[in-house]
Amino acid sequence: MSPPLGSLVWFRRDLRDHDHAALSAAITDEPPVWCAFVLDREILDALPSRTDRRVEFIRESLTELDAALRRRGGGLIVRHAHARDEIPALAARLGVAAVYANHDHEPAAIDRDAAVGRSLDARGIAFRTGKDHLVFERGEILTRAGTPYTVFTPYRRAWLAALTPAHVAAHDTAAAAGALAPPPPDLDDRVPALGAIGFHATDLASVGVKPGMSGARTFFRDFRRRVDGYADTRDFPAVRGPSYLSTHLRFGTVSVRELVGWAHARALERDGRGAATWLSELVWREFYAQILWHFPHVAGRAFRPAYDTIAWPDPPGNLDAWRAGRTGYPIVDAAMRQLARTGYMHNRLRMIAASFLAKDLHVDWRSGERHFADLLLDYELASNNGGWQWAASTGCDAQPYFRVFNPVAQSRRFDPRGAFIRRYVPEIAALGPDEIHAPWTLPPAILAARGVVLGRDYPPPIVDHATARQRALELYGRATAPGPARARRRD
Ligand SMILES: Cc1cc2nc3c(=O)[nH]c(=O)nc-3n(C[C@H](O)[C@H](O)[C@H](O)COP(=O)(O)OP(=O)(O)OC[C@H]3O[C@@H](n4cnc5c(N)ncnc54)[C@H](O)[C@@H]3O)c2cc1C
Known part of the structure; x- marks a missing residue:
């Protein structure tokens, strides 16, 4: 041999x-x-x-x-x-x-x-x-006491303080002649067609996602031109504000070092606010990655064990209506339809849709997490879990459970003219900018004038937000009294 x-x-x-x-x-x-x-x-x-x-x-x-x-x-x-x-x-x-x-x-x-x-x-x-896929991983960023950070802001501060040019320097892959070996003839099969591995072609091309390194380059080039507006536009789903690079980060068709190195340098320039805000988002990705690393029980359970005792009522039909984008809350339905139709959901909408499932529909957040995992092109266990636990208030650094997103207020604030809703919920597109966020509150004469019949064209609201909010507070209150237990940590 x-x-x-x-x-x-x-x-x-x-x-x-x-x-x-x-x-x-x-x-x-x-x-x-x-x-x-x-x-x-x-x-x-x-x-x-x-x-x-x-x-x-x-x-x-x-x-x-x-x-x-x-x-x-x-x-x-x-x-x-x-x-x-x-x-x-x-x-x-x-x-x-x-x-x-x-x-x-x-x-x-x-x-x-x-x-x-x-x-x-x-x-x-x-x-x-x-x-490779993180700038700082595992236990590289710890508190002075040597414990993992569980709150984002101090983590980001420590992360930024630790960052040096060496952390974002590219790994050289230029090879001398002969360093890369071609596949041996008996293993030299071309990449199999989808059919050969039991899958069908999808609508990937038509949903605007360009795969591969070339796709990542195109998206990054486009975003570099828009980055200065990022801080002001990133929360408005009807606007092309974010980078849409998450799927490329997920599959490594782009290097995180290249993105972070560029964003950090741009953030230090005059008017670097957009890049600084975007860099923070990349740090969120690393924050959740280290949460999963240090607290692996989050895959399947609440970060704070007390929240595992919530008795989720899971009323019949609620999960299905949410998945189908037929809750009667236009911003939630538009979000869920965007996910189904494109495999992407805008970050603001992920927060609204996730909060709505847990706190308005009283469905166990893990059912929503699973649904996102099935459909998101950019699905990452760490970020998805972190986002869900944040929205459901069961995680580290979560919004407190008594702060419940009001879906109508969110809709008015972040889709003020209803442009996003109209794109995905065309059955109520005739409603005006002020009317579209809560159609059930409109006088029958207005609905009739716009040609919309609730219950026929579009569902009435599946729950009353104020009542649902109160019930959520009771559910969470019962689980957390007399006080949240400590989270478990790896090792
Ligand atoms: C309930 C919920 C589920 C989520 N599931 C995922 C998921 O499965 N995969 C995923 O990559 N992101 C997830 N996110 C985070 C965020 O919504 C997406 O990263 C973002 O919408 C992707 O779009 P973008 O690339 O245009 O983002 P940009 O705004 O351009 O942000 C740049 C990059 O920063 C990272 N990032 C941004 N926001 C976050 C965040 N809150 N947490 C972690 N990383 C972030 C992503 O890698 C993103 O590509 C989730 C958020 C929530 C609230």
Whole structure:
């Protein structure tokens, strides 16, 4: 047997060939380098639908990554298998000395990587993993007492104070000739078509998401032109305010170091308020990532155990009406329809829709979290869980439970002319800017004049907000008396 030679880079949530920690380390330390991606059956087989925009996003991004690697003498080995078995088998088949990968902190990924590490170890192959998709990960930002931050503002302060140019320097992936190895002929299958892995084509192209590194570049270029207005526009769903880069961050078609490095530099310039605000949002992403790392019980349970005792009434029909965008509250329904139709939901609307499910419809927030997980193109366990626990007031740094979003007030404030509502709830588009937020309050004559019949064209409100709010306060009050218990921490 020939001695082990070279390495295998296992791509996962990092679908790019530049500024890539694992690829950079492998090229430097252990050439020649093979590259692989596993369309992991453990994940794909569990998806609730065979028509999933994320699978198409990944497939398109893989095609682009493969082409980029081939231009440099390499290429991507793509397998449709169980990664736990496939990666050790592939590494043994290639006869490499080491497998390189970037950290993934979701509990299922930690478990998978531990299994892969054990299998590789049994074969005498090293498994080298490192930080890539976060600027600061795990326990890198701690309080003076050495404990994790559970409140965002001091975390952000510490995060910004710790940031140096080295943290955002790109990982060099320029390879000397021959450093990247092409897939061996018997493993040189092109990226499989969706049909070959049991999935159907989706409407990804028509919902305005461009996958791959090129898509990320286009979105980032567009956002750089708009960033100065970000702080003022980001809360208004009818306006093109945010960056729409979340899916690219999720799948690593863009480097977080590049975004943070740029935003930080721009924030320090004159009129850098937009970039500073945007940088804060990127810090929220890291905040929730470290919450999940230190407090893994949040995947499935409330950050504060006391809130696990809430007896959610879960009235029949409420969850279905919310999912279908038929609650009778136009801003909530527009939000839910945006999610169903595009796989994206504006941040302000995520907060409104999530709060409404827990505090107005009295449905366990985990049902909503699951629904978002099924449909969001940018679904990240840490951010989704953090957002849900924030809105449901069960998490760290949550809004206090007695502060309940009023969906009509939110609608008037953040969609003042109803432009967003009209886009997604066309059945009430004839209502005026003042009328559209709460159609059930309009005199019958106005509704008749606009040609809208509640109950026929659009549902009456599923709950009365004031009554529902009162009931929510009782539910939360009962769970938290005499006082919230302490949260559990990893280790
Ligand atoms: C209930 C709820 C569920 C959410 N689920 C997810 C999710 O599954 N995946 C996800 O990426 N974000 C989630 N968010 C956060 C936020 O809504 C999205 O990141 C944002 O809307 C994505 O759009 P954008 O890229 O245009 O954001 P921008 O405003 O351009 O923000 C830039 C980036 O910062 C990060 N970011 C922004 N806001 C937050 C936040 N509140 N928490 C964590 N990171 C943030 C994202 O990576 C985002 O791409 C959720 C928020 C809530 C309230």
